[in-house]
Amino acid sequence: MADLKLGKLPDRTPVKLAIAVSPDLHRALADYATIYNEAYGQSEALAELVPHMLAAFLASDRGFAKAREAITRKAP
Template sequence: MNTTKTLRLGPLPKTESTKITFSCPISLKAELDRYAALHAQAYGDAVDAVTLIPYMLDAFMAGDRGFRRRQAKNEKATPA
Protein backbone atom coordinates (compact mmCIF):
# COMPACT_ATOMS: atom_id res chain seq x y z
CA MET A 1 0.00 0.00 0.00
CA ASN A 2 1.43 3.37 -1.03
CA THR A 3 0.42 5.67 1.85
CA THR A 4 2.61 8.58 0.73
CA LYS A 5 -0.09 10.03 -1.49
CA THR A 6 -3.02 9.04 0.71
CA LEU A 7 -2.11 10.84 3.94
CA ARG A 8 -3.28 14.42 4.22
CA LEU A 9 -0.50 15.26 6.65
CA GLY A 10 2.85 15.37 4.90
CA PRO A 11 6.38 15.28 6.32
CA LEU A 12 6.72 17.29 9.51
CA PRO A 13 8.75 20.51 9.56
CA LYS A 14 11.04 21.42 12.45
CA THR A 15 9.40 24.17 14.51
CA GLU A 16 9.56 25.83 17.90
CA SER A 17 6.81 24.62 20.21
CA THR A 18 5.07 25.02 23.54
CA LYS A 19 3.45 22.33 25.65
CA ILE A 20 -0.29 21.98 26.29
CA THR A 21 -2.26 19.07 27.74
CA PHE A 22 -5.68 17.82 26.66
CA SER A 23 -7.90 14.80 27.23
CA CYS A 24 -9.45 12.70 24.50
CA PRO A 25 -11.49 9.51 24.26
CA ILE A 26 -9.53 6.25 24.25
CA SER A 27 -10.90 5.50 20.78
CA LEU A 28 -9.44 8.76 19.43
CA LYS A 29 -6.05 8.01 20.99
CA ALA A 30 -6.09 4.61 19.26
CA GLU A 31 -6.88 6.26 15.92
CA LEU A 32 -4.09 8.80 16.45
CA ASP A 33 -1.66 5.97 17.19
CA ARG A 34 -2.72 4.17 14.00
CA TYR A 35 -2.27 7.37 12.00
CA ALA A 36 1.19 7.88 13.53
CA ALA A 37 2.17 4.35 12.50
CA LEU A 38 1.01 4.98 8.92
CA HIS A 39 2.80 8.33 8.86
CA ALA A 40 6.03 6.69 9.99
CA GLN A 41 5.62 4.03 7.32
CA ALA A 42 4.96 6.63 4.63
CA TYR A 43 7.74 9.09 5.50
CA GLY A 44 10.33 6.95 7.28
CA ASP A 45 10.45 8.99 10.50
CA ALA A 46 8.96 7.35 13.58
CA VAL A 47 6.67 9.85 15.31
CA ASP A 48 4.08 9.43 18.01
CA ALA A 49 0.55 10.78 18.12
CA VAL A 50 1.57 13.61 20.47
CA THR A 51 3.99 14.90 17.83
CA LEU A 52 1.36 14.75 15.09
CA ILE A 53 -1.50 16.46 16.93
CA PRO A 54 -0.28 20.09 16.49
CA TYR A 55 0.19 19.56 12.76
CA MET A 56 -3.23 17.94 12.45
CA LEU A 57 -4.83 20.87 14.27
CA ASP A 58 -2.93 23.34 12.09
CA ALA A 59 -4.12 21.56 8.93
CA PHE A 60 -7.68 21.49 10.26
CA MET A 61 -7.67 25.21 11.03
CA ALA A 62 -6.06 26.08 7.70
CA GLY A 63 -8.85 24.21 5.94
CA ASP A 64 -11.68 25.80 7.93
CA ARG A 65 -13.03 28.43 5.55
CA GLY A 66 -15.39 29.94 8.11
CA PHE A 67 -12.53 30.48 10.53
CA ARG A 68 -10.37 32.06 7.82
CA ARG A 69 -13.20 34.38 6.71
CA ARG A 70 -13.83 35.57 10.26
CA GLN A 71 -10.13 35.99 10.89
CA ALA A 72 -9.76 38.11 7.73
CA LYS A 73 -12.85 40.14 8.67
CA ASN A 74 -11.44 40.82 12.17
CA GLU A 75 -8.07 41.87 10.73
CA LYS A 76 -9.78 44.37 8.41
CA ALA A 77 -11.78 45.81 11.30
CA THR A 78 -8.71 46.27 13.49
CA PRO A 79 -6.77 49.42 12.60
CA ALA A 80 -3.03 48.94 12.19
Protein backbone atom coordinates in the same frame (compact mmCIF):
# COMPACT_ATOMS: atom_id res chain seq x y z
CA MET B 1 17.96 50.28 11.65
CA ALA B 2 18.58 48.51 8.35
CA ASP B 3 15.73 48.29 5.84
CA LEU B 4 15.55 44.53 5.31
CA LYS B 5 13.06 42.62 3.17
CA LEU B 6 12.71 40.03 5.93
CA GLY B 7 10.88 41.45 8.91
CA LYS B 8 11.54 40.51 12.50
CA LEU B 9 10.66 36.87 13.07
CA PRO B 10 7.58 36.18 15.21
CA ASP B 11 7.73 34.59 18.64
CA ARG B 12 8.42 30.88 18.11
CA THR B 13 8.43 29.84 21.76
CA PRO B 14 6.37 26.63 22.00
CA VAL B 15 3.31 26.71 24.24
CA LYS B 16 2.55 23.47 26.07
CA LEU B 17 -1.09 22.45 25.92
CA ALA B 18 -2.52 19.43 27.72
CA ILE B 19 -5.77 17.93 26.46
CA ALA B 20 -7.83 14.85 27.19
CA VAL B 21 -9.22 12.87 24.24
CA SER B 22 -11.67 10.02 24.04
CA PRO B 23 -10.30 6.47 23.76
CA ASP B 24 -11.68 6.27 20.20
CA LEU B 25 -9.91 9.46 19.17
CA HIS B 26 -6.68 8.28 20.80
CA ARG B 27 -6.83 5.01 18.84
CA ALA B 28 -7.49 6.93 15.62
CA LEU B 29 -4.55 9.26 16.29
CA ALA B 30 -2.29 6.31 17.14
CA ASP B 31 -3.37 4.58 13.92
CA TYR B 32 -2.65 7.76 11.97
CA ALA B 33 0.85 7.92 13.47
CA THR B 34 1.44 4.27 12.52
CA ILE B 35 0.30 4.88 8.93
CA TYR B 36 2.32 8.11 8.74
CA ASN B 37 5.44 6.32 9.96
CA GLU B 38 4.96 3.51 7.42
CA ALA B 39 4.31 5.98 4.60
CA TYR B 40 7.45 8.02 5.26
CA GLY B 41 9.72 5.28 6.63
CA GLN B 42 10.55 7.17 9.78
CA SER B 43 9.27 7.19 13.32
CA GLU B 44 7.55 10.34 14.53
CA ALA B 45 5.91 10.38 17.94
CA LEU B 46 2.19 11.07 18.06
CA ALA B 47 2.88 14.14 20.21
CA GLU B 48 5.04 15.52 17.38
CA LEU B 49 2.37 14.89 14.74
CA VAL B 50 -0.67 16.31 16.52
CA PRO B 51 0.37 20.01 16.37
CA HIS B 52 0.94 19.68 12.62
CA MET B 53 -2.37 17.87 12.19
CA LEU B 54 -4.18 20.66 14.04
CA ALA B 55 -2.39 23.34 12.01
CA ALA B 56 -3.33 21.58 8.75
CA PHE B 57 -6.94 21.28 9.88
CA LEU B 58 -7.17 24.97 10.78
CA ALA B 59 -5.45 26.01 7.55
CA SER B 60 -7.99 24.05 5.50
CA ASP B 61 -11.08 25.37 7.34
CA ARG B 62 -12.25 28.28 5.17
CA GLY B 63 -15.12 29.13 7.52
CA PHE B 64 -12.67 29.50 10.38
CA ALA B 65 -10.34 31.66 8.27
CA LYS B 66 -13.18 33.99 7.30
CA ALA B 67 -14.48 34.29 10.88
CA ARG B 68 -10.96 34.80 12.24
CA GLU B 69 -10.30 37.55 9.73
CA ALA B 70 -13.50 39.29 10.87
CA ILE B 71 -12.53 39.19 14.55
CA THR B 72 -8.97 40.37 13.89
CA ARG B 73 -10.36 43.38 12.00
CA LYS B 74 -12.42 44.25 15.10
CA ALA B 75 -9.41 44.03 17.43
CA PRO B 76 -8.05 47.40 18.60
